[in-house]
Amino acid sequence: MDKDQVNRILEGLQNDLRTLIVETRKKYASVKEASEEVLTKLKNPYSGSQLTVQSLRNITSPALYPLIQGCETKDPKLTKVCLGAIQRFITYDLLDEKGAKYVINVIWLLMENNVDEVKVLQTAALLLTTSNLVRGDSLSKCLVLCFRLHFAKDATIGNTAGATVRQLVSLVFERVVIEDASSNEEAPTAGDNNFSDGNKEFTKLPDSPLKTLKPSAQDAFSLFQDLVMLVNGDQPSWLVGMTEMTRTFGIELLENILSTFYSVFFKHQEFSSLLKERVCALVIKLFSPNVKSQYRLAIGHQQQQLQAQQPITTDKPFFPVSMRLLRLVSVLVQKYYSLLVTECEIFLSLIIKFLDPDKPAWQRALALEILHRLLAQPLLVKSFCQSYDMKPHATNIFQDTVNSLAACIQSLFVTTPPGLASSAQVGLTGSASSSSPLMNNVSIGPGITPQAGFYYRGVWIPICTAFTSGQPKATFLEMLDKTDPPGIQDGYCMSVAYACLLDVIRSISLVVQNTPSATSDLSTSSEKAVVDDDSFSIQLVNSSWCGLLAALTLLLEASTDETSTENVLKSLQTFASVSGRVGLTTPRDAFITALCKASLPPHYTLTVLNASSPGTATNRVTQPRQQNTESYSQHIGNAGGNTNANIETEFRQHLIVAVGSPLPTPSQPAGSQQGPVVLTAKNLQCMRAILSVAHCHGAVLGSAWHMVLTTLQHLAWILGLKPSSGGSLKSSRPLVEVSSATLVPSTAAVLADLPVLSSMLSRLFESSQYLDDVALHHLIDALRQLSQEALEVAYSNREPSLFAVAKLLETGLVNLNRVEVLWRPVTNHLLEVSSHPLNRMREWGIEAITTLVRSAIQYEYATPLKENQRLQTLLISPLNELSSTSFADVRQKQVDCVLHLLHSSGDIISFGWPLFLNIIGAINNSQGENSVRSAFQCLQLVVTDYLPVLPWNCLPLAVETTGKFGSQTQDLNVSLTAIGLMWNISDYFYQNREILRTSLCDEKNKVFPDFPGVPNMAAFDKLWMCLYTKLGELCIDERPAVRKSAGQTLFSTIAAHGDLLHHSTWQAVVWQVLFPLLDNVKKLSGQASDVKVDTSGSMLIHHSRNTAQKQWAETQVLTLSGVARVFQTKRPMLQTLDEFSRAWILLLEHIENSALSKNSEVSLASLKAFQDVLSTTTKCNSNESNGTGCHDDFIWNVAWKAWLQIGTLATSPQKEERVTYIPSQPFLTALVLIFPGLFQHVKSRFGSDNLQMLCTVLQSAVSVPVHGEASPFILPSVNDPVLTPLQEGVLLCMDTLQRDFVSGNDLMKSMIPALFNQLLVFAGFACQAPTFGQLKTKSVNSFKGMQSAEWVTLNYVPFGEKCLTMAVHLYGKTCQEEVVNQSQVLTSIIRCLRLPLSLKYDCTSQTTWRLAVHSLLHVLRLGLPMARHKPDNQENNSNLQETMLPLWTEITLALDEFLFPKSVPLANQTPEEIQSDELLDCQVMELIRDEILPQATFYPPHFISKIMGLLSKGSIHFVPPVDSETGPKLREEFARICFEVLLQFSLIHEEQRQQQEQNKMSTSQSSQVTNQLAITALLDRFHKVLAAFAQDAKTGGQCPMPRYRTAEIAFTLQGLSSLISALKKIPTNKVNPLTWRQLISLYPHLVELTAVDSARIGRNLRDALCQYSDLLQPPVAGALPSINGT
Secondary structure, X not given: OEHHXXXXXXXXXXXXXXHHHHHXXXXXXXHHHXXXXXXXXXXXXXXXXXXXXXXHHHXXXXXXXXXHHHHHOOOHHHHHHHHHHHHHHHHOOOOOHHHHHHHHHHHHHHHHOOOOHHHHHHHHHHHHHHOOOOOHHHHHHHHXXXXXXXXXXXXXXXXXXXXXXXXXXXXXXXXXXHHHHHOOOOOOOHHHHOOOOXXXXXXXXXXXXXHHXXXXXXXXXXXXXHHHHHHOOOOOOOOOOOOEEEHXXXXXXXXXXXXXXXXXXXXXXXXXXXXXXXXXXXXHHHHOOOOOOOOEEEOHHHHHHHHXXXXXXXXXXXXXXXXXXXXHHHHHHHHOOOOXXXXXXXXXXXXXXXXXXXXXXXXXXXXXXXXXXXXXXXXXXXXXXXXXXXXXXXXXXXXXXXXXXHHHHHXXXXXXXXXXXXXXXXXXXXXXXXXXXXXXOHHHOOOOOOOOEEEEOOEEEEOOOOOXXXXXXXXXXXXXXXXXXXXXXXXXXXXXXXXXXXXXHHHHHHHHHOOOHHXXXXXXXXXXXXXOOHHHHHHHHHHHHHHHHHHHHHHHHHEOOHHHHHHHHHHHHHXXXXXXXXXXXXXXXXXXXXXXXXXXXXXXXXXXXXXXXOOHHHHHHHHHHHHHHHHHHHHHHOOOOOHHHHHHHHHHHOOEEEEEOOOOOOOOOOOOOOOOEEEEHHHHHHHHHHHHHHHHOHHHOHHHHHHHHHHHHHHHHHHOEEEOHHHOEEEXXXXXXXXXXXXXXXXXXXXXXXXXXXXXXXXXXXXXXXXXXXXXXXXXXXXXXXXXXXHHXXXXXXXXXXXXXXXXXXXXXXXXXXXXXXXXXXXXXXXXXXXXXXHHHHHHHHHXXXXXXXXXXXXXXXXXXXXXXXXXXXXXXXXXXXXXOOOHHHHHHHHHHHHHHHHHOOOOOOOOHHHHHHHHOOOOOOOOHHHHHHHHHHHHHHHHHOOOOOOHHHHHHHHHHHHHHHHOOOOHHHHHXXXXXXXXXXXXXXXXXXXXXXXXXXXXXXOOOOOOOOOOOOHHHHHHHHHHHHHHHHOOOOXXXXXHHHHHHHHHHHHHHHHHXXXXXXXXXXXXXXXXXXXXXXXXXXXXXXXXXXXXOOOOOOHHHOEHHHHHHHHHHHHHXXXXXXXXXXXXXXXXOOOHHHHHHHHHHXXXXXXXXXXXXXXXXXXXXXXXXXXXXXXXXXXXXXXXXXXXXXXXXXXXHHHHHHHHHHOOOOOOOOOOOOOOHHHHHHHXXXXXXXXXXXXXXXXXHHXXXXXXXXXXXXXOOEXXXXXXXXXXXXXXXXXXXXXXXXXXXXXXXXXXXXXXXXXXXXXXXXXXXXXXXXXXXXXXXXXXXXOOOEOOOOOOOOOOOXXXXXXXXXXXXXXXXXXXXXXHHHOOOHHXXXXXXXXXXXXXXXXXXXXXXXXXXHHHHHHHHHHXXXXXXXXXXXXXXXXXXXXXXXXXXXXXXXXXXXXXXXXXXHHOOOOOOOOOOOHHHHHHXXXXXXXXXXXXXXXXXXXXXXXXXXXXXXXXHHXXXXXXXXXXXXXXXXXXXXXXXXXXXXXXXXXXXXXOOHHHHHHHHHHOOOOHHHHHHHHHHHHHHHHHHHHHXXXXXXXXXXXXXXXXXXXXXXXXXXXXXXXXXXXXXXXXXXXXXXXXXXXXXXXXXXXXXXXXXXXXXXXXXXXXXXXXXHHHHHHXXXXXXXXXXXXXXX
């Protein structure tokens, strides 16, 4: 700075200080003193030449403090002076950072005290704009100061502060731009970043993003973040001190920042992350309907107070906020789309929702302006489609946008305010009156109003705003000064939506066509966007066509001026062209359909083009059209009824230019009458558009030709254009009828257009020769469809149109040079025409075919027709195809034509034999017997005389034709004769096999049908396959005689000539002849009726064949036996096939299904076939031992599974009492007898699961009852121990199993327990017969006579006893096996024996329980030694004891139940039988004495105790309830043996005891236990006998006791004497004191017996009392000598 500048600055400061001194002289002494002190320092002027700014700051800095003190006084006058001086400080750049902080603090103080706010704002703005001293918190405080003043009550201060805030916020971000520029980093422009690939990855906003930013960027980041928080209603983190904030002001600041400083957000990742995470979330939140639109947002401590002052808000949208939010969204989408792809998806979805009809009008207008701004930019449209609609899991935003736009347009006609509806009358009336001079001027369209707008269903919507294409302009988005929703001009929303719709189509077209204008609008980069991805173009069209079509169709219907109509038509044509260009047929057809519907009268849209409407979108298009039709019809019908109707009628009358009759269509009901229809100028305008599309884009019309030609046909019919000679169209009547002259004005222009239209139609078909083959096909197909519709009309006796038929013939004649292309479609349709019931149509069709064939044969081809077999066949084939008609005249002409060709052109038509055979074989059941016989005579002639001269390729056709005659139902003799002809044909094949093989090998066998599975089948084999296949088809004929003859012929032919076939051909025989035959027979058999056949007028039928079901059963038996015979005779060859395993499985499945049939004939035959096949397999296996073990294993496994399946399903018990099916005994016997032979081949793989399933089958089979009718032939008598065949078969199976199991390997032996279980189950049948499900049966005992309605249970006694004997014998063989012992087989046997042992005399047969007791004795003698075995390991010993517990229980229960039965012996027993029964009881006691008690040490104590109890119980005589002379005899011998055993094991001699002590045997302890138990049991028995005898003697008086009681008491007294004598010899300490007490307790009973007068009792009593001499006092150890003297 120079000297003068410094002096001026110092002088100014001195003046300010002087003024301050003057103002503070009286009141503020401290300020005055400070000012004077600083003024003294500044009085010396500066005399130097130069001075730096820093030096000047040092000099002047003391002057700032008095100024700050002056401001702190808050005196207005003084404050004004001080702020002025401070501003001078700032202007001269005299402040340093410290001084700047002082200044900010003091102006903050002034702001809070409302002192000179304007000066404060000026000071703050000047401080920030002149230097960069203020940063960080100081900057934040300064901005907060301005924000708070913006919300001051004074409007001037508020507006000033608002402008200051906007300036300062921009200043903060300008510093960032300058900061970035100074770092030599080029900031990206908007053009570089707006529309990138959208793949930029964002990183989450870090916790401390400021660390990575420079100072200015930090301030800007903090400011932007707090603005977002303030708008969101949150507490700011940097702008500390904010008390309130308006959401509108905050959104404006955000929009200003984002629209101006986009380079900052693209350059800094922190800003972009903040934009993505905070701003977008804020926008989404504010758009949410749950957020209430509040004008002011309270901050901090002011929140409650301010909210209390505000009125209660509602959920209705707030216009200022919504409008600013949409502006913000527009900026985000346009400038930040590449950064915010996902967020923009949400924004666009929200904007779309604003178009809903329930939204306010102003909100819809805002949304439409936004969408128009976005969709008018092609690159944005492209980006939307690429980023959303082309992504697999993204929302179709572009599609939703277009659909919502279309829905909005439709809703405008529904939700239009009443004002628009009422204005329709004025608009229409005014337009009609104003345009009346122009009504007759065809050039502008008669009756079309010049007023642009749309009229639909009584609603008139004008176009109030004109938009330039591709240049949107907004109105409501710029109303920033409005706080209330503005009024919407009538038609404004429609105008914007209409312009937006046209611009969408323009953008799509530009993007798809890739024109330069598509990229020059928005991109400033050097590269031009290139759209070369077909998938993108397809998606773009797919996403938009539905909505565009719906909207454009509605606008086309509602348009009232020619310009709007033309714009809509051009848009439809443009989009149809775009769709065709990208190859999308559905949208192309939909838009063409819309054009076609618009060209026809309204009601035609409901009947003509509905079948042609491709997709649901076009169906949606018809809906508004239909509604308008109804509206129009209603107005016409009610003409004159009201004002609107009159207006509508007048409006429509001016549009009518032609009246005609409608063309009948198939969709109209027959007999319906239609009035005349009218065409309007708009219809003809659309017709010209259709003709333009057809001529210009015919190559891409494809299937849309049908819609175009349909429309043109109906228009030509209405206009009176009918086909004439040559196919051209001429008017057949005047355009305007006399009756309608009053309605239709003169239309000279339309009359002049008719020749032009006719000429265009004629050229359309004449130029078909220039179309490519594909386009020609589409054209012909469309003509065929039109002709088909005409045929349908003719069916209802209505006049059909000849338009399509004439043009079809014309098209065919002009394209004979490529006859191969069009011949088939043209002639096929003409054949259909020739079969029409209408004579005129049918005759014309036959003549047309004749004309085409004649012209085609006379045409000169490049290759002569005689040498061209393919073309010859093609041209003659229509004659052959006439065979399908049912008209006799057509058939006759066909045959006559063939005969004529054979006579006249036999040399040329050398390839006609196949066609001739087809014509001969064209028979059906409706032709009658005469026709069939005549044709069959021709066939007989061919087979008998011309078969050798037939070409080899005709032989299959000859077989086929013969088969047809075999299957016809008119004449049975013809069918049987035809089957005989097939045998003749087979003989011809066999006799000429060498010649046929040679000729067939030289030619390609393409005439033969393909036989899957054998690709390289020889042609000769194919010939045989044709014969077999046809015979197989005849085998399932509905007539039994034909089936039988065909089946016998088939299997005989295979047996006789099957060896001629190659090995691989048998694969086809098996899979394409035999098994399909089995399947079909099975299916038809199941469907056959069981109603008796009506035999009236025919021969008698046996009762076994009197129903269709029984007849089919015969066929089923024949077929299954035949196939099984083939497998039997051809087995060596069949087994070498690759799929023999599958064939084997399938054959067994059929056998299985047949075996389960309810028909006994079929089921028995299937088992016979099963047995035959298995026996054949056995023979083959025995003859071939070439290492096919695995294959044989598979065969036998499948056979085993089939047998098991048959057995399981056939023997399943009944679940209900109602009987459905129960197999017979012969069937079950045959089934069971198959198993022994089958088991020999599967036993190596026979496991426990198989055994379990086998046992289930055998048990179920043997449980099946016998029907009462069959019982006399099967059931033996009850006393006749004869087994039924089924029971013998089951026993044979069990015997086979037990023999193989015993001698087999470990696996076999492991199944022995299961075999035991089944044998024991069978053994139980001897006592309790099995049941068969819930079926109620009668036992053989109660069954009497032939009672057909009852089921009888078999006699199972012999069977059960045989099984029990087998089980006992098997145990004798296997008792040493470990698996038998571990499985507790002995326990199971004894458990099984308990039932007959417990029943004893109640058994059905007395032999049962005797066999059971013998079995028990036998198995116990075998099993007890094994049970006594103890393992060495103590742990194993304890486990064994636990497992053996059930055995001991079962043994004791069995012995107890047998020895002491509940049943009473039979009354008629002889003494020998009684003695024999007692002998059995004694044998059981002997078993206990010999096998159990001597080895008591190896048995559990409780078991020995129970055995002793049995001995004690048995030693007591049973007192019979009847007199002993007449009642049963007592078991005296049995009781004696029991007592002796008890006594035997209770006495131990001294020498035995001494010997035990010397040898120290381990069994001494257990023997003592046994003896003690025996003594206890014996004493208990003594007590009971003595007490009972004494009581009976006392009560009996002088009556003598029975002999057995006397013997019993004598024997008891002898035993007691012996017992006491033995106990005396035992040391005292070895005898249980309880024993002594028991002995002493007997003494009173002995004394009572002294009164009995019996010499025998007295003698024994005396001996016993003598033994008590030493027992009168209990002995005491040590006090007295022992009883035995030791």
